[in-house]
Amino acid sequence: MYHLVLIDAASQGAVTISSEKLADISGVNAAQVRKDLSHLGTYGTRGVGYDVKHLLGEISRELGLTQNWPVALVGFGNLGHALANYQGFDERGFRIAAIFDVEKKKVGERVGDLTVGHLDDLEKVLEREGITMAILAVPGWTAQDVADRLIVSGVRSILNFAPVVLNVPDEVWVRKVDLSMELQILSFYSQRK
Amino acid sequence: MYHLVLIDAASQGAVTISSEKLADISGVNAAQVRKDLSHLGTYGTRGVGYDVKHLLGEISRELGLTQNWPVALVGFGNLGHALANYQGFDERGFRIAAIFDVEKKKVGERVGDLTVGHLDDLEKVLEREGITMAILAVPGWTAQDVADRLIVSGVRSILNFAPVVLNVPDEVWVRKVDLSMELQILSFYSQRK
DNA sequence: TCTTGTGAATCAATTCACAGCT
DNA sequence: AGCTGTGAATTGATTCACAAGA
Secondary structure (H helix, E strand, O other): OHHHHHHHHHHOOOOEEOHHHHHHHHOOOHHHHHHHHHOOOOOEEOOOEEEHHHHHHHHHHHHOOOOOEEEEEEOOOHHHHHHHHOOOOHHHOEEEEEEEEOOOOOOOOEEOOEEEEEHHHHHHHHHHHOOOEEEEOOOHHHHHHHHHHHHHOOOOEEEEOOOOOOOOOOOOEEEEOOHHHHHHHHHHHHHOO | OHHHHHHHHHHOOOOEEOHHHHHHHHOOOHHHHHHHHHOOOOOEEOOOEEEHHHHHHHHHHHHOOOOOEEEEEEOOOHHHHHHHHOOOOHHHOEEEEEEEEOOOOOOOOEEOOEEEEEHHHHHHHHHHHOOOEEEEOOOHHHHHHHHHHHHHOOOOEEEEOOOOOOOOOOOOEEEEOOHHHHHHHHHHHHHHO
């Protein structure tokens, strides 16, 4: 979150930023910001604040975003399409490096300079390219199967859009984005007024 | 999350489910499940577990999902397209009730039995239809402006896909889905091994 | 015997508050 | 005078552990 806010601050020409400003924009407490940032080292200057560019660099380094990570996208349906065409990954440290689907009519479609591959080639391509992150945008009923294959092929992090809880070994990290669940949470709060 | 797991359990014909089973599937502690569910009332039976259908009904009621909430979708780009065509909202308690975009060539496109409207008509339509939830799938630089207009029109919950932190009054709830941030979190953990 | 519901205990996150540096 | 960095205090969430019900 701070990475995002700092990108924005830098683009607006800010040279330094205080924990209070950063906290306001991020919607958290200023002490929280300072405590969080102190875990990276002591990059602030008392009486002044944090140097925006320097802090952005340190956070990027800590997050491992000084390179662009290759990510595999599995599932080229509605959501897959949207993700494949999403322009925002690059500046945040990622690039879609391979796309897969099972449907024959989707295989061979081109997106930028990528070609959609068949799911059968998943293992081969992932291992060849050394890809360890994947976005799972397939229907729920097939998500676990695909996840298992991803893991066998060396994937260690999965961003899961299927509305199922994936079962994975300890060394694999999963984050789940469930659009309906987000709406449910919102509607619950709304009701409470 | 329990709502989702219970839908799945019910579809597989489970009649009762224990807190331990529910916890395993959800990836949390069994005591956590019982404490969470106890907030809804005492719907479990000692020695047996929870009645799946009954519990699903109670959770649905608590979450306000016994009806299908109308949701406005603003932004009919890649992501907007994907969301508009997403089939999963219905069973989770929502329906896209209106779609808006600024681009003339998108206005008038049809999705199911909806027609994409122009952003200029936002206020009129939202008020007429009594819509209080919105999905924001517009570029970051315009997200705050659109959010302000949504709020004026009576929207009280926003699901924000734009990679910016929205500034909203206290009575408005926002949830943010930042795809790049999810990947960043994953890559951070990956690096740590 | 099995499993819930829940106080008590533990663990973790957040915020306060201020010394100390610029 | 302004703002960081951080112990201490507080608040909140999670887990334990067990009495009690089916």
